[in-house]
Amino acid sequence: MKKAIYGSALLGLMVAGAVHAQTGSGWDDGDLVVTATNTANNALLVYNTRGELVGQPQTGGSGGVAGNAGGIAQNHDLLAVVNFGSGNVSVFRKNEGGVPLQLAKLVPALANPVSVAFGRHHLYILTTTYIESHRIDRYGVSDTADGKARLAHADGSAAQVGVIGGQLVITEKSNAIETVDLAGQGAVSGSAKLVANIPANVNAPFGLATRGNDAYVTIAHANEISLVRNDAVLTVTGSGTQMAPCWVTLDGPFLFSANSPSHSVSRYLVYGRKIVQDAAVVASFNGAPTDITYRDNFAAVVDGTGIASHVSIFNVDGDGNFDLKSSVTINSGSTNGIAIVRGDDDSN
Numbered sequence: 551m552k553k554a555i556y557g558s559a560l561l562g563l564m565v566a567g568a569v570h571a572q573t574g575s576g577w578d579d580g581d582l583v584v585t586a587t588n589t590a591n592n593a594l595l596v597y598n599t600r601g602e603l604v605g606q607p608q609t610g611g612s613g614g615v616a617g618n619a620g621g622i623a624q625n626h627d628l629l630a631v632v633n634f635g636s637g638n639v640s641v642f643r644k645n646e647g648g649v650p651l652q653l654a655k656l657v658p659a660l661a662n663p664v665s666v667a668f669g670r671h672h673l674y675i676l677t678t679t680y681i682e683s684h685r686i687d688r689y690g691v692s693d694t695a696d697g698k699a700r701l702a703h704a705d706g707s708a709a710q711v712g713v714i715g716g717q718l719v720i721t722e723k724s725n726a727i728e729t730v731d732l733a734g735q736g737a738v739s740g741s742a743k744l745v746a747n748i749p750a751n752v753n754a755p756f757g758l759a760t761r762g763n764d765a766y767v768t769i770a771h772a773n774e775i776s777l778v779r780n781d782a783v784l785t786v787t788g789s790g791t792q793m794a795p796c797w798v799t800l801d802g803p804f805l806f807s808a809n810s811p812s813h814s815v816s817r818y819l820v821y822g823r824k825i826v827q828d829a830a831v832v833a834s835f836n837g838a839p840t841d842i843t844y845r846d847n848f849a850a851v852v853d854g855t856g857i858a859s860h861v862s863i864f865n866v867d868g869d870g871n872f873d874l875k876s877s878v879t880i881n882s883g884s885t886n887g888i889a890i891v892r893g894d895d896d897s898n
Contacts, residue, residue, distance in 0.1 A: 580893040582650055583850045583863055584622060586631050588613035588886035594631060594642070595885070596650055599848060599863050601876030605650050609633055609640035613886065617723065618664040619710045619757040619797045619841050620676075621887030625668030628654075628691070629891060632663040632675075639663050639675055641691050644891065651891070657684055657691055660698060669713030670736025672696075676711035679704040681720055681730055683738040697738030702728045712760035719745075719765040719778060721755040727767055729781055746782040749774070757797035757841075759805065766805055766820065770794040775807060775818065775825055787825040792816050799844040804870040806832070808839035808851060815842065815851060817870050833864065833872045841888040848875070852888045859885035 582604070583597045592613035596605035611633025615621055621632045627644040629651060638658050642651040661677035668674070673684045673691050682695040701708060707723040717729045720742065727748055733739040753771035760766075765778040769786070775795055777785040789795045792814055795807035805818040805825065813836065817829040837853035837860055844850075849864045849872060859880045864872040 581846055581848060582891040582893065583848075583861060584624075584629065584651070584887075584889045584891055585852050585859075585861055585885050586613060586622060586887050587882060588615060588621075588634075588884040589882065590614075590635065592631070592633050592635075592640075594651060595861075595880065597861065597863075597876075597878060599875060601861075601863060601878045603878075607642065607649065607651055607653055610653060610656050611636035611638050611640055613884065615662075615664050615886055616884075617707075617709065617756075618886070620665035620667060620712070621841070622889040623666040623668055623673075624889045624891050628668070628673075628686070629889065630657075630666040630668070630673055630691075631887065632666055634662045634664065637662055639666060639673070641673070643690075654690055655693070657693055660695065664708050665710045667711050667713055667718075670732060672736040674711055674713070674718055674738070676708050676720060678706045678708055681711060681718060681738055681742065683732070683736065685735075685737070695738075697733065699730045699738050699740065699742045702726045702742050702744055709756050710758050712758045712765055714760045714765050714778075715763040717781075719758060719760065719767070721758055721767060723754045723756060723770075725752050725755065727752075727755045727776075727778060727783070729778075743781070745778055748783055749776070749786055757795075757808075759798040759800045761800055766798055766800070766825070768795045768798055768807060770796045770810075775805070777820075777823060777825060785823045785825055787818070787827065789816065790827055791830050797839065797842050799842045799849070801844045801849075801866060801870065804828070806842060806844065806849065806870075808842040810838040810840065813838060813853070815839065815849075815872065828870070832870070833862070833874075835860065835862065840886065843888045843890055845890045846892060848890055850888050850890055852885055854883050854885060856883045859883060861885075861888070
């Protein structure tokens with residue numbers, strides 16, 4: 551089912567840049583959708599699935615990241631968000647009452663962070679030049695990295711990091727798809743290395759989604775999506791009529807891609823080594839999508855026009871169809887990252 555989003559003409563709520571947080575309003579222990587203002591005074595914008603603002607906690611850092619995905623990551627009761635301008639990552643903890651997310655600490659990064667991921671009892675921080683690992687224990691995320699590796703290009707084009715088996719997979723938009731090994735306890739170990747069989751026409755690897763030992767990586771400017779497994783590209787599929795698939799998320803047999811210049815989301819079937827486009831357009835937008843996420847039969851997309859941003863929340867049925875549930879318009883073009891935080895205790 552194709553759904554078009556026309557700014558505030560649907561269910562948009564105008565949220566001014568300096569809006570005061572409606573702390574606790576509409577917070578009913580259900581799922582939450584979170585994005586970041588990405589401004590000099592970075593803050594989270596926390597919505598329930600009805601599109602009501604229920605919190606706006608400050609990150610304590612400065613934003614400014616662009617051209618990335620995974621700027622927000624969530625695992626169990628923790629949520630991490632990058633502060634590109636101040637060179638650190640804010641870690642929030644889920645709160646059972648009152649404020650839904652509470653700032654726990656600021657974790658310094660080796661360089662300006664662009665993407666974060668959780669796994670193997672660690673928080674992984676991708677910066678413009680390094681990938682680093684921070685141990686998580688009962689006291690939270692460690693301030694000090696227990697492993698690091700310099701990126702293959704390290705030229706400031708880093709886009710996203712994900713966890714696959716005993717490795718991390720990383721994209722740099724300057725035509726690098728690379729992996730780095732993890733030690734037994736999950737710390738970054740060794741050096742980053744390019745995967746094999748990168749297509750000859752590779753042009754701007756951007757976003758990725760991981761499951762098990764598989765990573766689905768977009769090659770945006772070549773209009774392709776690739777499957778990476780065991781340090782090699784196994785499959786490459788074209789995006790058809792939709793230009794520049796940038797960001798992706800997984801839901802069972804479905805892979806959804808957000809296609810920035812086409813202002814759309816496409817649906818693919820993924821199984822074995824196959825990536826097959828099932829529907830060219832399942833949702834369309836006025837702005838260019840900058841990130842997408844899925845969980846609990848909800849999908850959330852953040853898009854921007856350069857002047858305003860929109861957060862669109864969809865119900866997703868068993869056939870992978872999108873049905874618009876709510877949409878929010880934010881008077882800022884810099885909003886970055888998207889995550890869905892489960893309202894129960896099983897929040898991995």
